[in-house]
Amino acid sequence: MRKNTVPIVLTLLTLIFTGAFIYFFFAPPAKRIGPEQPIPFSHNVHSGVKQIQCQYCHPYVAYSNHPGLPPVEKCLHCHNYIIVKHPWIQKEHRYFNTQTPTPWVKVNYVAEHVLFNHQRHINSKIACRECHGQIENLHRLPQKVWRMGMCLECHKKKKANVDCWLACHS
Numbered sequence: 395m396r397k398n399t400v401p402i403v404l405t406l407l408t409l410i411f412t413g414a415f416i417y418f419f420f421a422p423p424a425k426r427i428g429p430e431q432p433i434p435f436s437h438n439v440h441s442g443v444k445q446i447q448c449q450y451c452h453p454y455v456a457y458s459n460h461p462g463l464p465p466v467e468k469c470l471h472c473h474n475y476i477i478v479k480h481p482w483i484q485k486e487h488r489y490f491n492t493q494t495p496t497p498w499v500k501v502n503y504v505a506e507h508v509l510f511n512h513q514r515h516i517n518s519k520i521a522c523r524e525c526h527g528q529i530e531n532l533h534r535l536p537q538k539v540w541r542m543g544m545c546l547e548c549h550k551k552k553k554a555n556v557d558c559w560l561a562c563h564s
């Protein structure tokens with residue numbers, strides 16, 4: 395073994411650890427703010443500052459398994475008149491003119507075998523923010539993976555049905 399092998403290896407290890415540290419130190423915030431969207435839509439601008447109701451844009455949330463995201467026509471109801479020349483609004487027009495559905499990136503996920511239905515929840519007067527947090531304060535939505543525990547925690551607190559899960563998993 396050459397005399398300077400040990401210092402070289404140590405130096406390399408230090409470099410690797412420093413690199414990894416810097417990477418992980420800076421990477422998480424980018425993940426926390428969520429995936430980049432095709433148009434940098436801001437809930438804070440629309441629901442916070444301009445106070446547009448959630449259900450104006452998500453009208454089917456109480457009736458459908460797939461509340462869905464607003465079609466670009468809905469954006470243009472307003473943006474045919476508001477900040478018309480903005481490059482992001484021009485991009486809306488391109489989607490509209492080419493009949494391309496806006497490729498929004500989904501941020502909420504439930505396990506595949508779970509069919510989540512908003513209806514029961516909204517009918518029992520649970521506010522959007524109890525599950526989604528204060529979306530009206532956010533510009534970009536963070537990713538959220540729903541685990542069973544998150545459903546059960548509230549079901550226990552509110553004395554809602556937990557039988558199904560207990561039966562399935564015991």
Ligand code: HEC
Nearest residue numbers: 448452455460461462502503504510515520521522525540
């Ligand atoms: C009891 C918890 C809960 C409440 C209350 C709730 N949501 Fe949700 N929401 C969820 C979960 C869980 C998902 C992910 C469901 C899925 O991927 O199928 C979701 C998904 C969504 C989606 C995305 C749907 C899609 O098609 O991808 C929208 C939009 C949404 N919620 C809007 C709302 C609005 C608006 C309200 C209030 C009127 C609301 N939610 C109230 C739990 C809730």
Ligand code: HEC
Nearest residue numbers: 433434435436439440444446464468469472476477482483
């Ligand atoms: C009910 C009216 C209304 C609807 C519907 C609407 N917007 Fe807006 N939007 C506004 C207003 C008001 C502003 C603020 C304009 C300003 O700053 O002068 C705005 C601002 C914006 C901006 C610039 C925001 C920024 O961060 O500076 C973008 C991008 C945008 N909207 C995209 C959308 C998209 C995409 C949709 C459809 C999903 C949509 N809007 C639907 C009223 C609306």
Ligand code: HEC
Nearest residue numbers: 440441446447448451463498500501502522526529530535
């Ligand atoms: C002006 C239209 C508009 C309004 C008002 C609005 N949203 Fe949205 N919402 C969108 C668009 C567009 C997306 C997809 C882009 C994104 O994720 O930011 C979205 C995405 C979402 C999602 C994530 C869907 C997913 O991918 O899982 C949730 C949850 C949601 N909205 C809830 C709300 C709640 C709660 C309110 C009221 C506080 C609200 N929205 C008000 C247009 C709107």
Ligand code: HEC
Nearest residue numbers: 504508510514518520524525540544545548549552554555
């Ligand atoms: C913030 C509280 C809360 C959260 C979070 C929540 N639920 Fe619920 N859920 C309730 C309440 C309260 C009821 C009872 C509604 C009723 O009695 O009509 C309910 C009812 C249900 C029902 C109908 C049960 C029955 O009696 O048939 C299903 C299914 C359900 N939730 C699934 C889910 C799933 C899946 C999730 C997680 C993705 C979830 N819930 C998250 C509060 C919540």
